[in-house]
Amino acid sequence: MPPQGFLNPEQVLQNWDVRTGEKVADFGCGPGFYDIPLGQKVGSNGKIYAFDIRLEALETTRAKAKLFHVFNIEPTRADLELARGSGLRDMGVDKVLVANILFQAPNQSAVLDEAVRVLRPGGSLLVIEWNDNDISHPIPSSKVNKEEIKTVILSKGLILVKEFAAGSHHYGLVFTKKE
Template sequence: MTSQEQTIEVSKFFNPDQILKDIGIEEGMIIADFGAGNGYMTFSAVLLVGSKGTVYALDVKKSVISHIRAEIKARSISNIKLIWTNLEIFGANPIQDNSVDVVLIVNTLFQSRKHKQMLMEAKRVAKPGGLIAIVDWKKESAPFGPPVDERVSIEKIKQISYDMELNKIKEFSAGKYHFGMVFKK
């Protein structure tokens, strides 16, 4: 399945382009896509940041990185940087502290039990005043998606973020089955 086909599949659940615009992604920004998966947010973000911006695509799975690398080559994109890393380990990824305008964590937290560690890593790389945007499955029954007990509640994310002194600036619906929140460092 190509990234375009995967983006169409994802768009059944939410609209990546609209979410990125709502977050405020602009030309020239530096974006980090934590848990890039098939790249649907990465490839949408790179169109918005343009040639003057950079998108880091980070994932723990080598197969994911290889897939995105092939798409980058096929599309002749030069401003997506791939990073194979464990986002649950503070400081494990090579992105410099305080260097990213927006950290995206989309459909990633439900796959982890170390939510605080992942958010600490997002906070580390975000610039002062930078944004951390989270989109994930609502913790309610749905005809598909991960089991409800694997989903992270909005309340838990709010509490972790509050404890980390992140300021919630926006909460939004990211589709029928997803929630969205934006925090400022």
């Protein structure tokens, strides 16, 4: 049975094996929706790199981190559609989260290329996007077809390990980068 409700970060993250001490990149963090629970999961020895192109989103993420006393979150402005746009080193993180940004990205492939570049072998990528048939989508013409995005990511050498309902309006896909 799918989780109830619009989109609950704690429920979504139950589908992703985030461990203490890991480094996680959140591509398109927005107001830090996932960053507080991620920061709590990785603990003080872990790190959350929270990327967004919008300064106001980063300020909100920074304020939430302070409010919840989660000090391992590093909000950073980045254009993830540019080559090496995150500024992270190659294979420098254990996990990459790409949640609700592909429908906004004119160059989805470039965002995914950057995610694959920074992900270590054996690391995992979590993609969250709007369901194809959801009529409440903010920009209906820009929905990201689940089968198409799976094909694109598989073509980049990742392996699909899990599909799940990420709330009542979204799907989740977990991929692993080959060792």
